[in-house]
Amino acid sequence: MRWWGWGEDGHSVPLPPAAEGLLRDELGADPGVRKPPVPFEQVRLPDIALPGPALEKLKATLGDDHVRVDNETRVAHAVGRSYPDLIRIRSGDATAGPDAVALPATADQVAAVLAICAEHGVAVVPFGGGTSVVGGVEPVRDGFPAAISLDLGRMAATVDVDRTSLTARLDAGLLGPEAERRLREEGVTLGHFPQSFEYSTVGGWLATRSAGQASTGYGRIDELVEAVRCVTPAGVLDTKVTPASAAGPSVRDLVVGSEGVLGVICEATLCVRPAPTARRYEGWSFASFAEGCDAFRVMKQAGATADVNRLSDEDETRLTMALGSTGSTSEKLGKRYLRMRGHEGGCLAILGFEGEEEDVEDRRRRTAALLRAGGGVSIGHRPGEAWERSRYAAPYLRDELLDRGVLVATLETATNWSNLRTLHAAVGDALRTVLSGRGTPPLVMCHVSHLYSSGASLYFTFLARQEDDALEQWRAAKTAASEAIVAGGGTITHHHAIGRDHRQWLAAESGPLGIEVLRAAKERLDPAGIMNPGKLLP
Numbered sequence: 001m002r003w004w005g006w007g008e009d010g011h012s013v014p015l016p017p018a019a020e021g022l023l024r025d026e027l028g029a030d031p032g033v034r035k036p037p038v039p040f041e042q043v044r045l046p047d048i049a050l051p052g053p054a055l056e057k058l059k060a061t062l063g064d065d066h067v068r069v070d071n072e073t074r075v076a077h078a079v080g081r082s083y084p085d086l087i088r089i090r091s092g093d094a095t096a097g098p099d100a101v102a103l104p105a106t107a108d109q110v111a112a113v114l115a116i117c118a119e120h121g122v123a124v125v126p127f128g129g130g131t132s133v134v135g136g137v138e139p140v141r142d143g144f145p146a147a148i149s150l151d152l153g154r155m156a157a158t159v160d161v162d163r164t165s166l167t168a169r170l171d172a173g174l175l176g177p178e179a180e181r182r183l184r185e186e187g188v189t190l191g192h193f194p195q196s197f198e199y200s201t202v203g204g205w206l207a208t209r210s211a212g213q214a215s216t217g218y219g220r221i222d223e224l225v226e227a228v229r230c231v232t233p234a235g236v237l238d239t240k241v242t243p244a245s246a247a248g249p250s251v252r253d254l255v256v257g258s259e260g261v262l263g264v265i266c267e268a269t270l271c272v273r274p275a276p277t278a279r280r281y282e283g284w285s286f287a288s289f290a291e292g293c294d295a296f297r298v299m300k301q302a303g304a305t306a307d308v309n310r311l312s313d314e315d316e317t318r319l320t321m322a323l324g325s326t327g328s329t330s331e332k333l334g335k336r337y338l339r340m341r342g343h344e345g346g347c348l349a350i351l352g353f354e355g356e357e358e359d360v361e362d363r364r365r366r367t368a369a370l371l372r373a374g375g376g377v378s379i380g381h382r383p384g385e386a387w388e389r390s391r392y393a394a395p396y397l398r399d400e401l402l403d404r405g406v407l408v409a410t411l412e413t414a415t416n417w418s419n420l421r422t423l424h425a426a427v428g429d430a431l432r433t434v435l436s437g438r439g440t441p442p443l444v445m446c447h448v449s450h451l452y453s454s455g456a457s458l459y460f461t462f463l464a465r466q467e468d469d470a471l472e473q474w475r476a477a478k479t480a481a482s483e484a485i486v487a488g489g490g491t492i493t494h495h496h497a498i499g500r501d502h503r504q505w506l507a508a509e510s511g512p513l514g515i516e517v518l519r520a521a522k523e524r525l526d527p528a529g530i531m532n533p534g535k536l537l538p
């Protein structure tokens with residue numbers, strides 16, 4: 001991945017033609033503004049403070065080639081891929097970059113690296129794909145003189161499928177596309193497609209309790225995991241491969257979501273499904289977000305959902321339509337049809353079905369009947385297919401917006417259905433109030449995208465003209481939204497995890513005693529406290 005953004009050099013996704021006008025009209029952004037990243041030579045890294053004996057031992061254990069201290073590798077491991085991360089790295093600030101990057105190839109080598117770092121007081125930051133959006137991979141020294149990134153990239157060989165049980169044992173360093181390609185060769189799929197799929201890893205998904213875009217159908221990663229192997233400074237946690245167990249509190253679940261603060265997840269056994277032979281993506285329209293939420297709730301509680309279920313609120317729908325607009329005759333006819341049905345200014349929903357042909361058609365029939373009864377109007381396959389084609393485009397577009405001096409950030413939560421719309425309004429209001437108060441009125445939009453029988457997630461995207469102090473502007477917005485989430489009864493994170501950015505709100509989630517329990521586990525597994533300091537635990 002390029003050091004200042006998303007994707008590889010030479011691959012970008014241009015903004016749609018309508019975007020420049022929209023940014024000017026809605027945000028007051030100056031279309032002439034360009035804020036490119038600084039040249040690589042201007043990126044600032046800290047001096048290498050890794051004790052000489054530690055470096056020598058790491059090299060002796062992993063081989064010289066697998067302990068990197070060059071600037072390119074250190075910068076690539078300095079930050080994750082949140083908006084503030086990108087603001088800082090584009091301005092040349094890699095001052096938190098690791099002293100070295102270690103690339104072990106086996107769980108035994110991971111154990112050896114942890115032992116060396118514990119002996120020499122070096123912080124260790126597990127690094128999967130580096131797509132954290134909560135500050136999870138940025139090295140925080142927290143009193144340690146040096147920090148290394150432990151990159152799982154070489155631990156990406158094993159994909160061992162048990163066709164009978166429909167499980168697969170996967171190495172933690174496998175990137176999404178490679179994991180899925182190897183599973184497809186065996187005729188199965190994990191069905192886990194976060195928007196960061198192209199650059200995130202199996203271990204990262206588990207460490208952050210990730211949810212893919214099709215989580216309603218396939219399940220979140222924590223619902224798909226059967227067993228994990230986690231190497232900690234105190235030894236190996238190897239949990240049993242079993243479909244279910246009543247053997248006390250789940251050690252596996254202590255590891256899942258542990259964000260690298262307890263140890264390094266080296267492999268996992270995950271549930272898979274036969275690869276789908278049929279896929280149907282389609283669009284629906286609702287007169288309002290409230291109507292769409294009710295229809296989605298009824299659908300989910302009736303046990304008849306698609307695999308991907310997304311409902312955009314009015315603002316997200318308006319922006320999606322405006323950016324996708326071609327002005328064609330069929331589009332104008334489509335808009336007139338929606339107006340006649342009272343859906344002008346309404347909400348777009350995308351449903352995606354995957355599976356066997358018969359199952360897909362059966363579920364489509366059942367959901368269609370429920371959505372129609374809830375006021376939904378089918379708008380055909382084109383919006384669904386357009387969404388599917390561009391499902392990984394957002395981070396590329398974000399780079400384009402950053403180039404134009406636009407604040408573009410996302411945050412997410414979840415709550416019960418009875419509270420969903422109140423929380424939606426509260427978080428939206430908090431973002432609008434704080435940013436408007438700073439003189440940069442934002443565009444705030446949201447969608448529901450992961451359904452549960454008791455509730456759903458809310459995923460907010462907000463855009464504004466970037467202030468001179470872009471980090472302070474983002475921090476003010478993030479704080480206001482997080483306070484609104486906590487006060488409004490939402491979880492501080494539905495799938496982005498805690499990292500550094502959400503730490504101060506963990507107590508509101510787990511309670512002080514809950515945090516003490518987690519701390520006690522960390523002290524037992526990581527007595528020297530070297531594992532990813534400054535993350536997860538406040």
Ligand SMILES: Cc1cc2nc3c(=O)[nH]c(=O)nc-3n(C[C@H](O)[C@H](O)[C@H](O)COP(=O)(O)OP(=O)(O)OC[C@H]3O[C@@H](n4cnc5c(N)ncnc54)[C@H](O)[C@@H]3O)c2cc1C
Pocket residue numbers: 080081082125126127128129130131132133136137152172193194195196199200201202203204205206207208209210211212213258259260261263264265266394395495496497499532535
């Ligand atoms: C554009 C974009 C879209 C995103 N979309 C989604 C989405 O749809 N759903 C979603 O859930 N998340 C999403 N994310 C967030 C992020 O991609 C996920 O948190 C992902 O699971 C991180 O995987 P990774 O391999 O990149 O982990 P990293 O970013 O490398 O690490 C994340 C955290 O896990 C720890 N860690 C990583 N690997 C291991 C390991 N093997 N053992 C122990 N700890 C480890 C790290 O220390 C860090 O604390 C998105 C991020 C971006 C930038």
